[in-house]
Amino acid sequence: xxxxxxxxxxxxxxxxxxxxxxxxxRHRGQAANAVFQKLVRSGxxxxxxxxxxxxxxxxxxxxxxxxxxxxxxxxxxATHPNEALDVVRQCAQRGVQRVWFHRSFGxxxxxxxxxxxCAARGIEAIVGxxxxxxxxxxxxxxxxxxxxxxxxxxxxx
Numbered sequence: 001x002x003x004x005x006x007x008x009x010x011x012x013x014x015x016x017x018x019x020x021x022x023x024x025x026r027h028r029g030q031a032a033n034a035v036f037q038k039l040v041r042s043g044x045x046x047x048x049x050x051x052x053x054x055x056x057x058x059x060x061x062x063x064x065x066x067x068x069x070x071x072x073x074x075x076x077x078a079t080h081p082n083e084a085l086d087v088v089r090q091c092a093q094r095g096v097q098r099v100w101f102h103r104s105f106g107x108x109x110x111x112x113x114x115x116x117x118c119a120a121r122g123i124e125a126i127v128g129x130x131x132x133x134x135x136x137x138x139x140x141x142x143x144x145x146x147x148x149x150x151x152x153x154x155x156x157x
Contacts, residue, residue, distance in 0.1 A: 020072045048062065076100045092123065
């Protein structure tokens with residue numbers, strides 16, 4: 001995806017109403033959990049994915065994308081980068097066409113190998129940033145964060 005395409009890709013990702021969040025944690029306070037909670041509050045049908053959890057935030061958790069009870073429109077990858085490629089391969093098997101690799105500071109969940117796999121399989125990848133910087137209503141903290149990252153060319157590409 002080119003940076004010129006990024007605003008449309010973000011809008012299309014958030015227009016989907018069924019989203020899986022890979023990498024949610026049993027421990028509160030993690031970035032993936034914040035994404036999960038915000039999407040739920042915003043009216044999305046959200047599926048938490050973590051192979052080591054039965055429940056997250058009081059909601060049934062799924063071991064992988066193959067275990068989801070219905071198709072999803074997009075997947076937020078909020079895993080360790082070395083797990084991102086496996087998530088992308090699962091997306092391809094499920095026919096998921098949109099993936100968002102979460103990243104704020106540092107590497108986040110971005111794996112260049114996973115990004116290249118998306119391109120090879122025709123999956124649109126949003127690389128970097130966080131859905132919370134775009135999912136309305138955007139809180140003040142994420143507005144500031146988006147502004148700061150945009151000035152550094154890090155949201156999204």
